[in-house]
Amino acid sequence: MSETPDLECRDISKSFDDFKAVNDVSFSVPQGTFFSILGPSGCGKTTLLRMIAGFQEPSSGDLLIKGKSVLDVPPNKRPVSMVFQHLALFPMMNIGANVGFGLRQRGVNKTDITKQVERVLERVGLGGVAERPVSSLSGGQKQRVAIARCMVLEPDVLLLDEPLGALDLKLREHMKIELKQLQSEFNTTFVYITHDQSEALVMSDQIAVMNQGVFEQVGTAKELYYEPDTAFVAGFVGEANRFTAKVKGSAGGSVEMVTSDGQTLHGLDARRSLSVGDSVDIFVRPEAVRLSRNQADVAAMGNTGQGKVANILFNGANSQLILRDQTTGAELNVALPQTGEFRDLARDDVIHFGWEQQQTRVYLADGEQTDV
The missing domain is CATH 2.40.50.100 (RNA polymerase II/Efflux pump adaptor protein, barrel-sandwich hybrid domain)
Structure with a gap:
């Protein structure tokens, strides 16, 4: 019997008046997979991610996490966390307070918060910095704090909304490797959206190429590059x-x-x-x-x-x-x-x-x- 996927979308659609941003998309993501949704601006990938997070309701279809529908579950009750493109760290809080914010919202006691925050900061390579201000961090360190803030909540699925988009080229190249290593370290399912094919090809176990609200092809980086199913995939993935x-x-x-x-x-x-x-x-x-x-x-x-x-x-x-x-x-x-x-x-x-x-x-x- 096959293992229940961490995330499953069944015929998900989202319409805005007469415009169909996401059109009957179906896919599943096994536990521990780095799954990327790759496509140009306006293809529907952000809308799809926001529906998974619960920030938008689908017009039709179903969303399941660990085999259970979450359509009627509000965002703060879903077993997912989200890393935004601009990270949304709180500048008035130190690093530890940022990482522990979600735990405080859940009512976890202060002693346990301190232990869990230190544990997750160690795992992202930032042990011993909990008392430092966020402003003292480099761009790459801020990325790791944002991930730590999500991972301390132990989500079933981590959603990442183009988190490397604001970084300079050299740091972006470095963070691609770090993100993949962190995903392997936590063995958590990552769903990552990007318009940058290099990010998707380097980091992902599976990639969905999205165009005009639909998935053109889902496969490994090598499958998309060497065996593209459509002209769009052949032209969008890699140089040609x-x-x-x-x-x-x-x-x-x-x-x-x-x-x-x-x-x-x-x-x-x-x-x-x-x-x-x-x-x-x-x-x-x-x-x-x-x-x-x-x-x-x-x-x-x-x-x-x-x-x-x-x-x-x-x-x-x-x-x-x-x-x-x-x-x-x-x-x-x-x-x-x-x-x-x-x-x-x-x-x-x-x-x-x-x-x-x-x-x-x-x-x-x-x-x-x-x-x-």
């Missing part, structure tokens, strides 16, 4: 070169397509679902493209060309080239290999490129995927 094209021919599972600027591309149509004349969207990851100064090195690949370096975007290990196809003029974003082979590559240099058919992800233009 995108082409629009029409199917020119198909034989033996291989499909030939011609882009809007006249480039011929090849992909695999494993389901044999494409027909000549179909409009398709094509996605190719920058790291899938191989570079070579010798045409023979890429000649056997399914898609080849010659491009002039239009720009070099240096970003250490994540450096990229912008190539302009010598035949069509189309631009191609290519990950720059870190072998040192192309270290002396300069703007206006001409180089050969290619990628295999199986690296070409193809979707019917109406959004239906072909399995490539």
Whole structure:
């Protein structure tokens, strides 16, 4: 018999007049899972999180925590805690008072509050600082205090509303690792919303990609990146070169397509679902493209060309080239290999490129995927 999930949403919808912000969303989150909801601004993720917290009522559907519906349970009685984007720490209280605030609201005696606050501060790496003012903390330490304030209440589910959004880039990168470590330490179910794909990919056990009120796909980071179900997921998760094209021919599972600027591309149509004349969207990851100064090195690949370096975007290990196809003029974003082979590559240099058919992800233009 399967274990009851910590959180389950069944056909949850939320409408504001004629606008449906969340549209029949269903999912479940097993105990101890780091579950992220990833999507652009306005996709409905914050509305969904607020319904789980109890700050908004669903228009329809059901919400269950540990197998029990919480629709009629007020926010302060639900076994959830929430970390807000701006943390909402009380500046007039010291660290210990902030962390113990919820316990005081519950009527826990002072001695027990002191013990529980010290215990949870130790677990988040802030032992011995309970008497210090909140203003003395760095941004990352404030994040840990906000989490400690929630975790001292021992919630079944911790909700996190884009908590890293206000941090600078370097601290945000550090806190991604810390948050994942804290979640593992407490073994508490985290439900995390973000528009930042890097946050979701690095930290999550499962990710739901949300768009226009619905989940486009739920899966692991690798599943979303390497096997996107829809064109939206392929374009939103990770970097990708995108082409629009029409199917020119198909034989033996291989499909030939011609882009809007006249480039011929090849992909695999494993389901044999494409027909000549179909409009398709094509996605190719920058790291899938191989570079070579010798045409023979890429000649056997399914898609080849010659491009002039239009720009070099240096970003250490994540450096990229912008190539302009010598035949069509189309631009191609290519990950720059870190072998040192192309270290002396300069703007206006001409180089050969290619990628295999199986690296070409193809979707019917109406959004239906072909399995490539």
